[in-house]
Amino acid sequence: MRRTTRAARLTAFVVAAAATLAAAACGPVASREAGEPEIKIGLITKTEANPYFVAMRQSAQAMAAARSATLMTAAGRFTGDNASQATAIENMVKAGVKGILITPNDATAIVPSIRKARAAGVLVIALDTPTKPQNATDALLGTDNFKAGQLIGMYAKDVMGDRPARVAMLDAAPVSSTSRLRHAGFLKGFGLAEGDPSIVCSTYSYGDQTLGRIVMRDCLRAVPDLNVVYTVNEPTAFGAHAALKAAGVEKHVLVVSVDGGCAGVRAVEVGQIAATSQQSPLKMAEMGVQAVVEYAESGVKASGFTDTGVKLITNKPVAGLASKNTSFGRQFCWD
Structure with a gap:
């Protein structure tokens, strides 16, 4: 297409x-x-x-x-x-x-x-x-930012299965309500409580690609064998992937994110991001x-809240979780 x-x-x-x-x-x-x-x-x-x-x-x-x-x-x-x-x-x-x-x-x-x-x-x-x-x-x-986080949390949990998870969470700013909702949604979807020992790194990227790379590098230095990375948005995911690649571990770490921009959809296509929630x-x-x-x-x-919708985008769907592939994602992404 x-x-x-x-x-x-x-x-x-x-x-x-x-x-x-x-x-x-x-x-x-x-x-x-x-x-x-x-x-x-x-x-x-x-x-x-x-x-x-x-x-x-x-x-x-x-x-x-x-x-x-x-x-x-x-x-x-x-x-x-x-x-x-x-x-x-x-x-x-x-x-x-x-x-x-x-x-x-x-x-x-x-x-x-x-x-x-x-x-x-x-x-x-x-x-x-x-x-x-x-x-x-x-x-x-x-x-619905909680749902956006929950979808990628559920996806990551299904992909990991019974394997022990060592999760890094890269959030935006502490004052961001969007970041807090996505964070909480991911935990719910993955089946984790705040402070769970499976969360081996939790830090702030401020939604920025450069900071995403820096904080991911720091997480890796502290926990070289982490295997799941949640990022609050795709610019952060791009930075995180760069750090993972520099460390030579990008093929062994599952990265999930939120946004659904065209660059993010392309990242799902080539495997840099396993799944993203598209807004x-x-x-x-x-x-x-x-x-x-x-x-x-x-x-x-x-008045009130109008939910403008969110879709899970991945080319590797899991059973029991509704998702769309990147062909769909390309139709509704943005540059």
């Missing part, structure tokens, strides 16, 4: 969304007419570097254009950077946005800024990552933009 391009995937998402909206309105999606008030939408991602958030921004931009809205964007300078996100919220409220879509870097610290925005009449929707408490935002559009950042973004436009036009606010 020929690899689907990022442009084609974004176009498909926008066309599908437009078709849904058109069906609901019994006609085509209308552009804003002259004299109608401009709809401004804010999007604040964790960073600008991670391909996951790049794809999310591009999808939001495409949907905003399709709905004749204006998208303002900002991002943290690094994973865990709450200050930049708080400043972005303040600036966007001053600029007159009707809604803000945000992937929080710090699930707790960002809450006061979100509350101020909501008090000013701005719809705030979390994408991908819930705040703490979750109801600090009007709505959450994202992956839908494009869907999160386009649904978020639609929700803000609807709020601006009708006053109806989105």
Whole structure:
């Protein structure tokens, strides 16, 4: 199967969304007419570097254009950077946005800024990552991150069978609610409790490829015979694989991850990653933009949690656990 391009995937998402909206309105999606008030939408991602958030921004931009809205964007300078996100919220409220879509870097610290925005009449929707408490935002559009972790935990357990597991866990930032949920889901899926002696290394990579390589190297130095690696995302997995390969043990260690980006799907194809849980950042973004436009036009606010879905991607399925192969994964991945 020929690899689907990022442009084609974004176009498909926008066309599908437009078709849904058109069906609901019994006609085509209308552009804003002259004299109608401009709809401004804010999007604040964790960073600008991670391909996951790049794809999310591009999808939001495409949907905003399709709905004749204006998208303002900002991002943290690094994973865990709450200050930049708080400043972005303040600036966007001053600029007159009707809604803000945000992937929080710090699930707790960002809450006061979100509350101020909501008090000013701005719809705030979390994408991908819930705040703490979750109801600090009007709505959450994202992956069931506990399920994403649980799927790869179940997969890893099935592959290991009765063999003793020596597990390394490479999480994101301590303040990340997404990281905590995936971590807990993996433990549940694998059948481990926190602090189990089978967990021989547990550390933070901040979702970064370079740090993933460094912390994996450190884990290997401490426990050379570890045989399972859980990573919070695929950039971390790429770094971990580089360290495993440098140590000459990459063929003896099972690596599982979460994301489902095109690079991650390719890594599953060539065996660098055994399985990954594939998310839908494009869907999160386009649904978020639609929700803000609807709020601006009708006053109806989105609410609650909408699960945008997750699929286990592997070319080596195990009995009793639903999964899709990399041909499927390529259709829904992002660059």
